[in-house]
Amino acid sequence: MSTLIPIEDVNYKDLTYTYMGVFYSPKFQQFLNTTQTGLAHSSSGAELSLLTRSLCTSLSLCIIQLAMFCFFRNIFKSLYQPRSYFVPQDERVEPAESGFLNWVIPTLSTNIDYYLCLGLDTYFFVRYISMMLLFFLVVGALNIVVLVPINTSGSSSEFKASGLDRLSLSNISSSKVHLLNGHFIMSLMTIGFFHLMIVYEMESVIKIRKSYLSSKRHRSSVVSKILLITHIPTELLDIERLKSELSIIPGGVKNIWFLSDYKKINVSVREAKEAVYELEVGEIKFIKKYHKKVGNNRYKHYTVMRQLKPKFYPPISINTKLPFGNISLNINIPGLLRFFIFQKKVDQIDWSVERIKKAKKAIEKEKVLLASEQLKKFNTVFVQFNTQSGAYTAHQVLLSQSQGCMDKTVIEVHPRDVQWNNLTKENSATLLVQRYLVTLLCICLIMLYIIPVSFIGLISQVPLLTKLLPFLGWVYSLPEEVRNCFSSILPSLFLSILTSVMMITFRFLTYYKGKLTGAEIEIDLQRWYFSFLFIQQFLVVTISSSITVIFKQIVDQPTSIPVMLATNLPKAATFFYKFIAVRALSFCGNNFLRIDQLILRNTFYKLWDKTPRQKLVRETTLLPIKWGTTYPIYSVYAAIGLTYTIISPLISVFVVLILFLVLTYYKYSLRYIYSHINESETYGRLYPSALLHLYAGIYCLECCMIGVFFLSKDASGNFPMNSHGWIMSLILLMTVFGNTTLYNRYHRYFSYLPIINDREYPDDPLGTDLSSNYQMLYLHPNFKYEIPRVWLPSDDLEVAHTEARHLEDNEGIESIVIPGSTIKFGWRNRFSEIVVRQGPPDFK
Template sequence: MAVEQTGSSTSAFVSSLIFNLVIFAIFVGIFILLRNKCLNVYRPRTDNRLLPDHLKAPPLAPSAFGWFTDLLTRPKSFVLQQVGVDGYFFLRYLLLWAYVGFFGGLILWPILFAVNASGGGNKTGFDIISYSNNTHKWRVFANLFCSWAFFAFVVYVIYTELVYYTGFRHNMQCTPFYSSLPSSKVLLIDNVDQGLLFEDSLRRLFPAASRIAITRDTTEARETWEKRGKLTGKLEGAFTKVLSKCIKTRSKLEKKAEKGSDVEFPTPVNSIESYIPEKKLPTYKYKPIIGKSKKVFNEGLDELDEFNRKLDTEQGKIKESSDSLAKVGSVFLEFPSHLELQRAYQAVNKSDNFKKSRRFQSFMPEDVIWKNVGIGYVARKSKRAGAKAFLTLMIIYWAIPVAVVGCISNINNLTNMVPFLRFINNMPSVLMGIITGILPSVLLAILMSLVPPIIRYWGKQGGCMTLQHLDLWTQQWFYAFQVIQVFLVTTCTSAASSSVTKIISQPSMAMTLLSQNLPPASNFYISYMLLQGLSISSGMLAQVVGLILSFVLGRILDKTPRQKWNRQVNLSPPSWGTLYGSFGLFTVIMLCYSIIAPIIIAFTCIAFMLIYTAMMYSLVYVSGHTTDNRGRNYPLALFEVFVGVYLAEIVLIILFVMQKNWACVVLEAVWLALTVVAHLYFRRIFEPVLDTVPIGAIEGMYPCKDLGREQVFQEGQRYFVKESDSSKKSTSSDSYVGTKSDSKSGPGHAPGAGHEDAELDFKKMQLEDRDYSGMATNFEEYVSSGYKDGMRYVIQRFLHPKRYVNYSNYRPLMPQFWSLPLSSSLAATPRYQPPEITDDKAPVLWVARDQLGLSEELKVVCSEHGVSCSDADAVYDEKAKVQVTDDSYPPGYESTIMY
């Protein structure tokens, strides 16, 4: 039976390899063939009208493969500018674990391949070099010591990357550009005690705040605003359908007339009712089946006008006096500078006044999930508990279909237990390889693709306050899904199904049989890596989804000018939480099988590199980047790697127990305990400084010794004591010492126009009397410790990461435009209020212009009902289909800050 199982794994690998290589070749061929033809699919970022010039992607070499070296040899500053901070760190994550796998292979393969291949287990295929082929009890000490070396290396890599990210984020947020962003000056606090929800009370606590906004319950206005938005879409769809039908009717009559038929043309030619009787004009309803139907041209326009008037009235009441609306416990505090924002942010969790509160920063108004801001503490807690309960149950019950997939990977071993499946044994080996190798991987990928939208939905229902918060929620839950379902459930079911018949016949041998069949279960993940590395990466390059949306679904679904404009102009941003959750699983698989089936490291590294290349192209030339998480998903993903290390060590302990090698059990258990200690230590030293920026960094002297942890703690402890003293003197934010927005320039402040080198301002900066022990105190010393290239520098930085976290070492990576502040007009534009308050412009319906003059009549009809309508920048073609003109914009379009 062991030989059968191994043979099946070999045929599965061969079938998966051939199948995925064919798919890879097809997709790459499609990419090469269409890359220079379908620019709206393969290079939309090169000339997208919404992107500022510095974010438009430059052209690549037009040759078939010249783009590859052209793209991968671009400097890091180019990559960071084009893909953003989040994209940069995601690409770094992929490349990092490819490198870790490569060096891990150099360490592990010479030893473990030799030990396992000579283990006397009579295995074949890849199982020869796996742990299952080693029958010598004491030879597993080689696995033990290799695990120590490799996992220690992995933990140290996590440490160095946490240092790198923390230093990068601190220095990035202190650049003139980032420190001048509105998102770097606004603090959101939720669950504030009702006794503090008064401007005077908050002003005493935060006297530096330039604006204080206490959120109110605007549910009534929000419902009106949301209904108005839905109705606007319904009306535009109905009008487009009506005009298209009229034009097609006229076209058919003209064709008949051309053929000599006696045709009576409707009159007047520019009247909709000439072509469509009133009783056949479209209707709409808010609820399917049970909803009441309403006529578009009368009731629909009247209702839209009513919504406009009602919303204007509600907005007017809110702006005049919001006292009639209930306070919901959330507060927005706007500060004149990034420095004051950081001081307040670091103090919130140190105050007894905000024990139940959470704090949020680094978000724009469009990133706020306003529906969740406007709910109270009790409702938010209950909704969050409900969301977590649902997702937990979902993880449990999702195991059923995933277990079936795991069984399929070893289905030939189940035929002895399930008689009606015995016909499978008569299948050709190629077909068997497809069933056991390709089918499970594809089914598993489809199953897991359904999960992220559900997680995001329940994140919104559970009270996530910002899109950044929602993205981290998605990453955590999706990673849990991936590890539990794709790894644990699939591995266990695959291993159990391959030995179920022998376990039933020899129950006393269950532990031994499972230990022998657990390493060969890695064959499923070899096929999985082939699918991800070859088919998925090439599918990203070929933009299969983009092609389908552009040429198939887009033409079917996009009817109105606004829908076509959105498809043409808006770039789809990646979901970092989903991406990190998906590819974080690769790291878990590599770590868990690195000792017991080390060959999988090679396939994981190849998958990482191929996906890195495909993601690099996609992020630079295809994807949009709207929500700025400032790379915060990266340290979360690094901490999640500990899950893979824990599982790998626990699997080894279990295997040692099954062999009754108690010495190895104890030694590996000690190593597991040390890993836990390292994990807890990393959390203690890094979590306090991941979201905060030390005051020393803002003032130009970075605290390299502890990355600012002590400064953050001290600032939080003394803030409210110091501010209460200051508030006795003045409650004016302008008179508060150190909050002037025109303070000295440096990495933490925005220099004036013409500043090309922000580092020069370090010399001019007057620092307050603070303790800067452990930091560079001389400017020349600070700058001279800057960026150096070469292998020696890389090794030194790896061995001593904290020596290289000051600004001068990160500056070569940073885009040039970060050295200049955002213009004051743009920085003052955002209003941190819900859209039902800020959206004070009535919507303008957008229809396409036609040669018959029907759109002109439609504009008159809309005007009679108090509704605005425009037919600018959109026309009907000869096939009665809507086309938007070049450089078109929807009526009333307002641009947003893009950087």
């Protein structure tokens, strides 16, 4: 028999009490069609051949997608290498070599120091994946070499595990319980090596962050000296008075920007942008109509064609303010609704011209009010100090002795990262309640995620699904292979979509916590999204199909946690082989090929791009990356690997696979695809959090091994590994102490900057630079808005030039731009395409 107590012999009812019953009822369990054991147990004992067959589809699809990427890479350069062609000349990178596989070696050989030019968050992410890859290569190889032979030799005539479980701890029989000594020693070595790695990386973060932030270029940038201060007292909403109060800070103050009421100019700027878009669309419609009607007759009288001017229903704009939270809603309703209330169409060009005139006057009026300080000031300011050390000093001290005044500061704020609507919210009880409600809602989302997952799980159970939904009985007419394909692929697809929806939901909710910058949102998201993924993609799948069961178990009797982990984790090892391998292959193929964008760019976007400006914006807007929801994904994979590195050492092979593919993809895409500007830069604060999240895997490993040692019994029914269990319990306490000590020792270095240079750091030429136009830099973007010149594409009949002369006669319409784009016609002028060669002079 096995050295462990079988999972079916563990009576969870005896381990729990009844006062948690309010969170878990038999009816709720029956409704969700769940059991006490996790979904991952269904893969227990699976053979290698079964695992290989299940991975063949993913592997084949991945190879096809990679081959397509290698082929299309040099054809669709705007999709696969935009940073080499579609950014300003001084920001471009050298294109990758044009051969089919010539990009692979240069990509893998790129030193991670190169990614410092993309910001500390980007650099540390590449370092994070590289570091974890090295860790699992070394520790994983060592554990495989030592423990796999022990595990395979652990069976006996009375007990032998089946399938791939023979390579894991599950194969140790009671007559060979002494073999667990090897697992004990390797556990200590793995935990020790993990802590050495964490301490080394923490020290490296401090050194690299100090070097980067203290570099000459970064120190001279505006961002390095900016401090956002909230809850300014009314009497200090004066530049000279506030400067005087802050003069005590070493170095003094250089500039102050107050947050003025921008609600009215918001509406006017949105109307102006909408009108410019409709004007350009209307003119291009007219050009197309003209060509279609006239053909190639250049000499047909132009005034006759004025009747071709396009008519349309103007969009409906609704501006309202919610009674709570100082939230303004700007809703645009399609103009087609006017048809149902019997309104007539209007001339699209004339409507747009009048709208631009009106919006321009309103914008200029608000700018004049701003210059004369007649606009309402909110109690939030941006302060630029003369020195970086002055800004950090002000960030670290209490600026006021009055409670609730000047009590929130944010350092190194990028002007395009500000969450302007949250800055206008007052520090009131309403905002506090809103934050707590959002936090509670996030917890509920994590707890209740099992409900949609349970329904998705029905898709894989065809008999049950057709019983609940009889109209799906036609599924049985399909070949068995097709039914199996649907039942295995569709749940994974729907789960991926659901996880993406949850990520978007968490991001939306985090904004309503009142975070002042995008960087703060990313930091908060990292914690919540990791918690969600670790609980739902690991604990729930492994231990129980309902989070309420786990929660009830932990609260009722915390000492049963090692028992719960020891009886569940080993059974789920084979499931995570497949889980991680499939995720690795699908990630690699899908992200390299980007099939959705490849299809859209060659179909839908050609119809969607109605103006040269619209097309240029789409092609030159590089893909942004949100690190707050990127780090947690791979932290969870690493935590799963850490959990199983002793229980089932073969997991390291699959973790190395996914980390290698992820590193390859990001090394390529960060250089050639993603935007090189990270406006929500946290300056490396996400990396230490990602390192500390790995402790979740270490804690699971230690608790599981404690349970294994205490539950393991020999052939005589004795428990000879009790002493090992007590030692491992002590190791767990030491790990908790080490985790707490590491956080308390280092966390201040990730929010603040050491001013005294007690170490020598090489000067780093990289950093953040912004325009030297300080006077407008930290005003709301709409106060800096200028109505752009109308941009029309040139055509063979020069209709655009004629229209330009007519438009320029209108007051408020700037000179029209013609060069830079062309509209080409085909097949009797019935089909057209806009070709953009360059942007207009005022394009931003």
